[in-house]
Structures are given as structure tokens and as C-alpha cells.
Amino acid sequence: MLATWKVSLVPCFPSSRYRSGFCCRADALQSHETGGQDNKENKKKKVVIVGSGWAGLGAAHHLCNQGFDVTVLEGSPDDVGIRGYWYPYQNIFSLVNELGIKPFTNWTTSAQYSEEGLEVEFPIFNDLPQLPTPLGTLLYTKFARLPLVDRLTSLPLAAAVIDFDNTDTAWRKYDSITARELFKQFGFSERLHRDVFGPLLQVGLFAPAEQCSAAATLGVLYYILAHQKDFDLVWCRGTVKEKIFEPWIDFIRTKGFDILEDRKVTDLIFNEETGCITEIVCGMESYNADAVIFAVGISRLQELIKNSAVLCTREEFLKVLNLAGIDVVTVKLCLDRKVKIPNAINACSGFDYSSGWTFFDLNIIHDEHKDDSVTVLQADFYHSNELLPLKDDDIVAKVMSYLSKCIKEFEDAVVTDKKIGRFPQSLTHFYPGSYKYMMRGSTSFPNLFMAGDWIINRHGSWSQEKSYVTGLEAANRVVDYLEEGSFAKIIPVEEDEPHIQALRSLNRNFNQFRSQVPLSNFFLQ
Numbered sequence: 382m383l384a385t386w387k388v389s390l391v392p393c394f395p396s397s398r399y400r401s402g403f404c405c406r407a408d409a410l411q412s413h414e415t416g417g418q419d420n421k422e423n424k425k426k427k428v429v430i431v432g433s434g435w436a437g438l439g440a441a442h443h444l445c446n447q448g449f450d451v452t453v454l455e456g457s458p459d460d461v462g463i464r465g466y467w468y469p470y471q472n473i474f475s476l477v478n479e480l481g482i483k484p485f486t487n488w489t490t491s492a493q494y495s496e497e498g499l500e501v502e503f504p505i506f507n508d509l510p511q512l513p514t515p516l517g518t519l520l521y522t523k524f525a526r527l528p529l530v531d532r533l534t535s536l537p538l539a540a541a542v543i544d545f546d547n548t549d550t551a552w553r554k555y556d557s558i559t560a561r562e563l564f565k566q567f568g569f570s571e572r573l574h575r576d577v578f579g580p581l582l583q584v585g586l587f588a589p590a591e592q593c594s595a596a597a598t599l600g601v602l603y604y605i606l607a608h609q610k611d612f613d614l615v616w617c618r619g620t621v622k623e624k625i626f627e628p629w630i631d632f633i634r635t636k637g638f639d640i641l642e643d644r645k646v647t648d649l650i651f652n653e654e655t656g657c658i659t660e661i662v663c664g665m666e667s668y669n670a671d672a673v674i675f676a677v678g679i680s681r682l683q684e685l686i687k688n689s690a691v692l693c694t695r696e697e698f699l700k701v702l703n704l705a706g707i708d709v710v711t712v713k714l715c716l717d718r719k720v721k722i723p724n725a726i727n728a729c730s731g732f733d734y735s736s737g738w739t740f741f742d743l744n745i746i747h748d749e750h751k752d753d754s755v756t757v758l759q760a761d762f763y764h765s766n767e768l769l770p771l772k773d774d775d776i777v778a779k780v781m782s783y784l785s786k787c788i789k790e791f792e793d794a795v796v797t798d799k800k801i802g803r804f805p806q807s808l809t810h811f812y813p814g815s816y817k818y819m820m821r822g823s824t825s826f827p828n829l830f831m832a833g834d835w836i837i838n839r840h841g842s843w844s845q846e847k848s849y850v851t852g853l854e855a856a857n858r859v860v861d862y863l864e865e866g867s868f869a870k871i872i873p874v875e876e877d878e879p880h881i882q883a884l885r886s887l888n889r890n891f892n893q894f895r896s897q898v899p900l901s902n903f904f905l906q
Contacts, residue, residue, distance in 0.1 A: 425450035426863050429661045429668050431646050432676035434458040435473075435845050436832035438629055439852025440674050442476075444859060445636035447866030452668055454661065456642035458678065460621045461709045461761065461804050463585070463844045464741070465614035465726065467605055468507070470846040471872045472853070477625065480632055484624035485615040486746060491726035493580055494787040499525045500576050502724065507610045514878055515539065517609030527577060531570040535578070538567045543884045544892075545599040547841050555596035556816040560586075563595040580730030583737020587707045587763035587808050597811035604843045608875060616726065616746045649673075649691045657828045658691070672859045676832040676852060680706040680806035695825050703818040704835070706806030710765040712780050713743075715798035716756045720790045732783045738762040740784065756794070760784070763808065773801045809835040822854050828862055830855040841874040 428444050430437045430453045441451050466473060466485060477484055488508075493501040502523040509521050524532060541563060545551045555563070560582055564574050579590050585601050586593045605612050617624050630640060641663075650660035650667065660667040675682060683702055685692060692698040725745035729738050740760040743750045750757045760780050762768050768776055777799050785791040820831050822838060832855040834848045842850050853869040860866045877885065896902075 426671045429670040430674045435848035436852035437676035439849040440856040443856040443869040445638045453640040454644045468613045488613045492724040494729045531573045534570045552596045558595045560593040560598040561590040584728045594811045651691045672828045674855045700818040705810040707808040709804040710762045710768045711802035712760045713800040717795040720756045830858045
């Protein structure tokens with residue numbers, strides 16, 4: 382329905398609609414009946430999804446298969462963050478099989494460097510005899526410099542890993558302390574923290590250990606170390622947008638799905654009688670909705686909250702304003718020669734105190750560079766507050782200086798081309814105490830649901846897999862709310878190994894017994 386384009390300013394406290402800043406009358410918006418002309422005949426339920434990354438496309442994929450009229454607003458997020466895909470990402474691997482695409486490399490080895498040089502080499506654990514966790518990780522990982530006595534100080538942390546079972550109680554117990562405090566409490570040596578676990582956290586949770594939640598630390602560590610093979614990674618053979626998202630979007634479009642990447646949501650329209658969101662506003666256009674899914678990152682949602690008088694009325698959304706994002710800088714370099722890089726994937730630390738970084742040999746990983754006669758690589762810097770304002774040439778100089786400390790041959794190489802990406806506040810910061818501000822998948826609006834890697838759920842996955850899983854969970858909530866369609870099948874995380882199950886059962890029984898002891902809750906936990 383095309384309405385009059387006259388905008389009238391009215392008091393911003395109408396009885397049935399909220400708008401931010403000022404309110405437009407209903408006839409000031411161009412209202413879209415999502416799904417086109419045949420919508421009136423089929424009377425499909427309309428679902429609007431905000432965000433088209435792993436979470437948004439995951440929800441759209443399932444809902445289109447269930448016959449809903451789905452519109453996705455806003456473009457896909459930038460390809461930043463963890464680029465590898467761990468062995469437990471079984472839902473994503475199932476998806477690409479369904480799409481009939483082959484976007485990933487084979488399992489790859491990786492390494493970890495400090496300012497002193499090579500520290501750790503990680504083999505392909507799938508290729509080695511399987512041992513009970515954590516024995517395989519400890520025995521097969523090649524430590525170039527770390528003495529055995531330092532490595533053994535990691536064993537007491539197993540008690541915390543067993544105690545942390547991804548429940549709400551576990552998150553609240555561990556979230557208030559830092560990862561560094563956790564490591565200190567369980568007796569880590571200084572070198573183990575500095576040269577191994579600290580760097581892993583900086584590229585896994587994107588911040589130094591003193592700025593990471595111990596709960597998030599235990600969650601991600603157990604997810605990738607629960608079984609020997611879980612630490613193995615594959616990588617996308619090009620950009621995620623090119624290799625996965627574009628063919629995925631083409632596949633969903635065959636189901637009648639509509640994606641409007643250039644539409645930016647500015648507000649919501651709320652029906653006070655039903656308590657539901659009825660329309661999503663993009664500037665002077667609006668999209669009717671029977672159900673809505675927000676599948677955006679923290680910084681984007683915070684922007685929406687600040688500009689929406691609807692969202693500002695709900696405490697759960699106001700709490701999101703306490704959360705924080707992490708800056709990322711990506712640096713793609715083309716050199717004047719071939720430099721031998723022993724492992725295609727490398728994590729690094731110790732070059733400054735604030736940021737962790739990784740570098741990748743794109744000649745090995747990306748199809749487009751396999752036959753190049755010179756080295757093409759990419760370095761990603763997380764928690765890169767200090768890099769973000771620098772000029773491109775200054776960033777390149779710093780990167781080459783760092784690379785030459787890892788691999789000496791970089792000293793003689795000259796950069797012939799560069800591409801710098803700056804992504805402020807683009808990743809989730811799991812800082813100590815952040816859990817209490819994060820959202821669940823359902824909201825106080827009965828038809829508004831949430832998805833993303835920062836949304837609280839109990840699946841146990843992490844990063845891209847968690848984003849995709851929460852998208853499927855949001856789709857299931859829509860199916861349940863609208864009482865149409867079938868639920869998406871979500872592959873659970875693999876069960877604990879028998880000895881871990883036994884230890885966790887023993888730990889739960891002990892905690893139950895301790896909770897019955899007088900004054901057990903008197904002291905600060």
C-alpha cells in the first residue's frame with residue numbers, strides 16, 4: 382500500500398505506537414506487505430529478520446523451508462573474528478552438505494609464535510591415535526620452548542573445567558572473575574600463561590586474559606578441548622561471503638525469500654494491546670511482521686536501542702547498553718617474493734600487551750592465490766584499539782616488523798600491495814561480569830526473538846557455530862509462537878567422554894551436599 386508522503390510531527394506518546402524522537406502518522410510510511418502479490422492469496426505468516434550473518438541466514442533458511450514469508454533486512458556482517466571452523470561445528474558442516482558446496486580446506490596444522498619465535502605447533506589430532514581428554518592434547522602438541530614442568534601446571538585447571546557445566550549457575554559463579562585470576566588460582570606457571578594460554582585467549586576471546594570472563598574462558602576451552610579431535614580446524618577457501626553466504630542466499634531465494642541488504646532498521650512499531658511488534662521501520666518505509674528476529678551484533682543492537690523509544694521501554698534491552706564490542710584490524714599483504722611459512726595458520730602474542738593477532742598464508746588457504754608466484758598473507762589484529770587510528774603505511778610497517786620476528790625471511794620482503802580493514806566494536810567482548818547483561822533467545826515482546834554468538838543458550842557451541850545454532854533456535858521459537866511448520870533439527874555437542882561424565886556427576890553430588898551445609902551461602906563465592 383503506497384501512502385501519502387507527508388510527514389506530520391505529533392507528540393511522541395501515542396496510545397498504541399511508540400516512535401523515537403518524533404512520531405510519523407501511519408500515512409507517512411510506505412508499508413510493504415512482505416512477500417509480494419501472492420501473499421494475499423496464500424496468507425503466509427510474515428517474518429522479518431534483521432541481520433544476514435550466520436544467525437540471520439540460519440533462521441531464514443529454516444523458516445523459508447517451512448513456508449513462511451521471510452524478509453531479511455541489513456547486509457551481512459564483515460568477515461572478521463575467528464576464521465577457522467573447529468571439528469565440533471557439526472551444524473555448519475551439515476548445512477554446507479545440504480547446500481552442495483565445498484567451501485572448506487582439509488584439516489590443517491597450525492602454530493603459535495611469541496616475540497622469541499616459534500612456541501607451539503599443533504598437529505592434526507584426527508590423524509593420531511585417540512586418547513582420553515586431555516592426554517592427547519598434552520602429548521601430541523609440540524612445545525618448542527615450554528618445559529614439561531610448566532605444561533604440567535595446566536592440569537589442576539581440569540577441576541574448574543569439570544565444575545563448569547554451561548548452566549546458569551556455572552556462568553554466574555565464574556563470570557565475575559578474570560581468566561588471569563582463574564589461571565593464578567589453579568596454579569599456572571608464568572610461562573604457561575604468557576606463552577600459551579594467554580595468546581590462545583587473545584585470539585579466541587579477542588582480549589587479554591585480565592579482560593576476559595573466566596566463565597567464557599572455560600566455555601571456549603572445553604568446547605575445543607573436550608575431545609582430542611575437537612581442536613582440529615578447517616578454513617574457508619576464500620571469503621565467507623563468496624564461498625558460503627552468496628550460494629546460501631541463492632539457495633534460499635529459490636524458496637521465495639527476500640533479502641534487502643541496503644535497508645537499515647531505524648525503529649519498530651509496537652501494538653500496545655497485543656504487546657507485539659507489528660512493523661519494522663527503515664527510514665520512511667515499514668515492513669509488516671507477525672514475528673521478528675534480531676540477529677545482529679552488540680554494537681548494532683545498541684545503536685537500535687538508543688534510537689528506539691520502543692526498545693528503551695524494556696529493561697532487558699537497556700541492560701545491553703552495558704555490553705561492549707572489540708575493535709578488529711585486518712591487513713592483507715602481497716609481497717615481492719615467496720616466503721616459506723611452515724604452517725598456514727598462526728597465532729601470535731607478546732609483541733604488545735593489548736592485542737592478539739593471527740596471520741594466514743593465503744597461498745595455501747585461498748583458491749585464488751594458490752598459483753601466485755609471490756606470498757599473499759593476511760594478519761588479523763584483535764582488541765586493536767591502538768592500531769585503529771594509525772595510517773595504512775604505519776600499520777603495514779608494524780605488521781612487517783612483527784612478522785619478521787616470527788619468521789626471519791620476512792625481513793627482506795617488500796610489500797607491493799596492501800588492503801587494510803578497520804572494524805570498530807565488531808566482535809563480542811566477554812568481559813568479567815558481562816553475563817548478567819546478555820540476552821536470552823526470547824524477549825518480553827512475545828513475537829520478538831534474538832540470535833547471535835552473544836545470546837545466552839545451553840547448546841555449548843561457540844563463535845560461528847553458536848551464531849548459526851541460535852539462528853535455528855530463533856526459527857524454532859517462531860515456529861512455536863506462530864504454531865506453523867516443523868522445528869529445525871539441531872545437532873547437539875558431542876557427549877562428554879565417560880571419565881569426564883563420571884567426574885562431573887561426582888562434582889554435582891558434592892556441590893549438592895555442600896549447599897546443604899549450614900552457612901554454605903554466607904561467604905562470598
